[in-house]
Amino acid sequence: MTGAQARARFREGLRVPTVDWASRYTQTNLIAVPQEHAYDLLLFAQRNPKACPVLDVTDPGSTTTALAEGADVSTDLPAYFIWRDGVMVDEVTDARPYWRDDLVTFLIGCSYTFERALLDAGVPLRHHEEGVTDPMFMVNRPCRPAGRFSGPLVVGMRPIPPDLVATAIQITARYPSVHGGPVHVGDPAALGIQDLSKPDFGDAVKVGDDIPVFWACGVTTQAALMASRLEFAITHSPGYMFITDVPDTAYAV
């Protein structure tokens, strides 16, 4: 399945997590903010590149992107969050009723991009096996603020068998523009995570005897919306990503 085929299904209204969809094409996070806040958000991304690698930014009001021909970012995701004053007030499958002419849309790299490379190397991915979205946590590391934006780092956790942790690190480090190598390996408490079974976003997965490994996550931008109480924004729903036409391999170093 191509990115275009997946987008067409979501445009028709299908609401499913995008894990395993169009699995050789890069998926992205989405955050659209009023133009007056676009500089601060772009600077926040620059100052926190591990969490917020920017893959494209639209012109104000535009819903097209260089990453996907014919795509409309206001309709082609399976689910959107609508935010007011830092609170998620609605979840929709079509964001057009909320879209505004002054919105600037940021498409931010997603770690799904390196998951095919992990699977190809024999690294099992629990959330794929369980058919759910990976668990994400707001942790005790503050982002570097920029103007209107501040907030905690958000990480995604994957349980990795001990003998494959090195492989997983080597592979993901080759993808620096989509979060790159992990930010932490092992003890969740060191990140301030009390209970791995209660993620802030996404779904819990079985950890068992595997090592919990934590990668920076683009949902960091949503934590920044909360912390910064921005008056208005539209984002993807965590796990319900935008699928581009860009092959995952294009982001490998």
Next chain:
Amino acid sequence: MTGAQARARFREGLRVPTVDWASRYTQTNLIAVPQEHAYDLLLFAQRNPKACPVLDVTDPGSTTTALAEGADVSTDLPAYFIWRDGVMVDEVTDARPYWRDDLVTFLIGCSYTFERALLDAGVPLRHHEEGVTDPMFMVNRPCRPAGRFSGPLVVGMRPIPPDLVATAIQITARYPSVHGGPVHVGDPAALGIQDLSKPDFGDAVKVGDDIPVFWACGVTTQAALMASRLEFAITHSPGYMFITDVPDTAYAV
């Protein structure tokens, strides 16, 4: 020599190219623009990341940076260009007489960061041998525009022995946030370069039987100043870089 020691010398007024200075510390390009143009420049950099990898952006009017403790970016470079309406109108060793409260300063990655790794691997660097700045050329590849900014890609050329081209590519590709691997190998005419002995910036070097290899260069921002006729800007003088406290190795993947 540390970055701080080098900066102190330049602050006192020493005007020399920074090649081989504080050779294990990352050097950067500098471009300071009025705040009203900062968003367009940050977006131009995001849209042309190979040429314009942003390592830090100051707050408006500030001359300090997270990359170098105690540094003042308006005094600590050996030479600055002053720009009006896209034309370089003055070259100074102290930019304070021209500095303005509304300037936002961008520090942009420089390929000098991977030169120590090249030398350590036995790849000879002609401009080091000759004690000059590497030759830079404006080429026939347009950058992706952003608001007020457009212009051609600028590349730096290094002659590499044929049996070391693969090594040079492998090593530099590990530094994606400081230009990464080359954008072109071989025939200069394919880039629209008529004469390798007449660079647009920097100094000519002997090529001989080596292969000319071209890396994207942060001076692309100066070509954008020219093409965009920005009313005011301050930059480093090509080859006279800002030296940070960050080890070169920090940018290796």
